Amino acid sequence: MKSFVTALFRPQTTYDLVENGSDQSALVVNALSGMFLVASFFLPWLSLMKISLLLVLSLLFGPLVGFFVSSTYARSEWLVGRKLGGSADYSRIYRLFAWSFLSVGLAVFLSTTIVMLLDKLNRGPAALALAPLLIILGFTARSYSLNLVQIQQLPRKRTVISMMLSFLLFALLLAAGLFFLAMLINMGMGGDMKLFEMLGGL
Amino acid sequence: MKTGMKKIWIGIILFYAGLFTFMALYDEKLSPEVESLLQEKQAIIIEPQNVWLPIVGGEAPAGQDPFEYGVAKLKKVQSISNSAQKMEYLAEAATVMDKNRLEFKGKMPGFYGSDGVGMIAYVRTNRAAAEKLIANNLEILTRHEALLRYRHYNEPLTMGVMSPVPNLSILRNGQRLKLLQLAIKAEEGDLAGTIYGLEQEDIFGKLLAVNTRVLITRFMGNIILEANMRFAADLAVNYKLNKQQLDRLKVVLKPFENGEASMTTALEGEVVYMLNSIIWDLKYSDEKPPGKVFLKPNAIRNRMYDNMRQLIVLSKLTAAEYANDVNNAGKDKSGLYKIGLCFLYDPVGEILVQVYQGASFTGYIERGHNLEGLRRLALLKTMIKEEQIPKEQIQQFLDKKAKELGNPYTGKAAGWEPQKGRIVFQGVTEKSEIYMKF
Numbered sequence: 001m002k003s004f005v006t007a008l009f010r011p012q013t014t015y016d017l018v019e020n021g022s023d024q025s026a027l028v029v030n031a032l033s034g035m036f037l038v039a040s041f042f043l044p045w046l047s048l049m050k051i052s053l054l055l056v057l058s059l060l061f062g063p064l065v066g067f068f069v070s071s072t073y074a075r076s077e078w079l080v081g082r083k084l085g086g087s088a089d090y091s092r093i094y095r096l097f098a099w100s101f102l103s104v105g106l107a108v109f110l111s112t113t114i115v116m117l118l119d120k121l122n123r124g125p126a127a128l129a130l131a132p133l134l135i136i137l138g139f140t141a142r143s144y145s146l147n148l149v150q151i152q153q154l155p156r157k158r159t160v161i162s163m164m165l166s167f168l169l170f171a172l173l174l175a176a177g178l179f180f181l182a183m184l185i186n187m188g189m190g191g192d193m194k195l196f197e198m199l200g201g202l
Numbered sequence: 203m204k205t206g207m208k209k210i211w212i213g214i215i216l217f218y219a220g221l222f223t224f225m226a227l228y229d230e231k232l233s234p235e236v237e238s239l240l241q242e243k244q245a246i247i248i249e250p251q252n253v254w255l256p257i258v259g260g261e262a263p264a265g266q267d268p269f270e271y272g273v274a275k276l277k278k279v280q281s282i283s284n285s286a287q288k289m290e291y292l293a294e295a296a297t298v299m300d301k302n303r304l305e306f307k308g309k310m311p312g313f314y315g316s317d318g319v320g321m322i323a324y325v326r327t328n329r330a331a332a333e334k335l336i337a338n339n340l341e342i343l344t345r346h347e348a349l350l351r352y353r354h355y356n357e358p359l360t361m362g363v364m365s366p367v368p369n370l371s372i373l374r375n376g377q378r379l380k381l382l383q384l385a386i387k388a389e390e391g392d393l394a395g396t397i398y399g400l401e402q403e404d405i406f407g408k409l410l411a412v413n414t415r416v417l418i419t420r421f422m423g424n425i426i427l428e429a430n431m432r433f434a435a436d437l438a439v440n441y442k443l444n445k446q447q448l449d450r451l452k453v454v455l456k457p458f459e460n461g462e463a464s465m466t467t468a469l470e471g472e473v474v475y476m477l478n479s480i481i482w483d484l485k486y487s488d489e490k491p492p493g494k495v496f497l498k499p500n501a502i503r504n505r506m507y508d509n510m511r512q513l514i515v516l517s518k519l520t521a522a523e524y525a526n527d528v529n530n531a532g533k534d535k536s537g538l539y540k541i542g543l544c545f546l547y548d549p550v551g552e553i554l555v556q557v558y559q560g561a562s563f564t565g566y567i568e569r570g571h572n573l574e575g576l577r578r579l580a581l582l583k584t585m586i587k588e589e590q591i592p593k594e595q596i597q598q599f600l601d602k603k604a605k606e607l608g609n610p611y612t613g614k615a616a617g618w619e620p621q622k623g624r625i626v627f628q629g630v631t632e633k634s635e636i637y638m639k640f
Contacts, residue, residue, distance in 0.1 A: 047540055049540055049542075050540045053543055060221065060546075
């Protein structure tokens with residue numbers, strides 16, 4: 001926990017985790033990050049669902065989301081970096097992403113919880129809770145880019161270009177995946193929608 | 203990749219493959235209650251005394267027999283469904299409207315509403331308009347009068363949403379035209395004939411209310427009964443009726459029996475209707491494999507049944523118990539349905555129950571109790587006239603009658619509002635009310 005908190009502010013700690021940590025621990029960290037993200041997604045729907053469902057959805061599908069995001073992003077970073085002359089292997093990039101991703105997942109979860117609580121209690125503008133999220137995201141991006149420079153052995157400018165291209169590639173892959181999923185669902189959901197309409201119209 | 207990590211990844215892939223297979227293939231067993239409800243046999247619909255057929259065929263083009271038109275409409279849907287066509291064709295056949303269908307001509311005034319005038323007062327001041335309305339819609343009136351001769355009501359409940367939709371607008375306007383005609387008859391001095399006409403309307407309204415097992419038609423039955431009771435009280439106040447005539451009106455206003463005001467039968471029928479509707483949809487909709495993953499027929503039906511069963515229990519409460527339940531539920535939201543773990547394998551069913559919960563079926567139950575409230579008010583209005591109670595003593599009279607004719611929800615006496623010229627009961631909530639104008 002201590003190393004996680006210091007990793008947030010000290011890029012060197014993240015670097016140590018990348019160099020000395022195992023792939024297995026990175027996997028667990030990714031699963032955890034995914035759980036935080038999935039829980040954050042479903043938290044606003046808590047009035048409609050039981051808390052047990054939220055927990056099970058986070059436990060079952062959080063790791064899947066974590067594995068998918070981390071693997072896809074790390075692979076994009078690795079592919080683009082290699083084209084730009086980077087020397088890091090996939091495993092190190094995967095570990096770097098995992099430890100950075102954890103703070104993102106946690107920050108999103110905490111912000112969502114705070115926003116919801118403030119909203120419920122009518123205590124001040126809930127948007128204020130987004131400030132810590134932005135601060136953590138800023139620190140994470142800084143730590144991630146500094147460590148990427150170190151492990152890819154690339155000049156800073158090229159690393160920034162690599163990060164931007166990787167993000168674009170990741171976004172593109174994500175959009176394509178979502179589009180494919182939407183098409184699949186659209187192909188087969190016609191009947192369900194009719195059922196909704198009919199029952200709603202009783 | 204190291205061998206250890208490879209094994210972990212294979213484990214993860216196998217775990218998720220297993221999880222998704224379970225989610226896609228698992229379905230619950232049908233609950234015994236649902237199973238027995240689905241055993242319900244289709245009632246015999248095409249029989250000469252079934253008033254459902256001419257109601258369905260009420261919109262038949264001028265000159266055609268509504269009964270035969272209703273039969274043809276039903277047979278058309280049955281023939282399409284037998285040939286296993288797609289859902290769209292079936293739904294179209296069930297709801298399609300003939301281009302030359304009979305339609306109401308003109309504008310029916312909003313009788314007995316908050317600003318609406320009573321029928322008799324309307325006829326007194328707008329006789330020509332009332333006669334014109336009747337003349338322009340004579341065929342609707344004639345068809346309505348023909349409905350009063352039927353003595354059975356049977357719906358094809360097991361056809362679910364595939365059953366032809368009755369034209370309730372024609373039915374409602376037909377009844378109002380009939381009451382308008384009776385009001386003219388009363389103005390002409392034929393009070394015995396007017397009361398006889400009202401009695402026939404009352405028998406028909408109760409036949410519909412007791413026998414229909416679909417909520418929307420039951421709702422129409424309530425509207426018909428409400429109009430009859432208001433008209434009965436209107437007659438009592440506006441004409442000097444003899445004892446025998448008043449007694450006949452009191453028969454129209456007698457306490458409801460055999461479930462005439464209860465919504466239980468309609469809610470129970472609605473379950474059968476709904477469970478069969480789901481079957482029809484699953485049978486004829488053209489969803490492909492990815493969509494089918496979200497459809498678990500047994501789980502959906504179990505879930506919907508559980509939800510409706512709670513409403514049926516609620517509908518069996520007395521008005522006072524119901525008011526207590528509703529007001530407590532308003533404060534305590536813990537009873538509201540929340541999507542549970544079944545969402546993992548039955549997302550459609552869980553969401554449908556949420557949607558259904560928002561549909562506020564409790565409003566239908568309330569309508570049943572309000573009907574009893576209205577009956578008491580109509581009877582009180584009749585008695586106030588009969589006993590010639592002066593305006594300043596009306597509240598005292600209402601207080602005296604609180605025991606047998608008090609608010610069905612609270613037991614309190616009706617209130618007299620001289621400025622508004624009405625007697626009133628508070629409804630199930632503080633904001634709602636049931637009233638009757640003088």
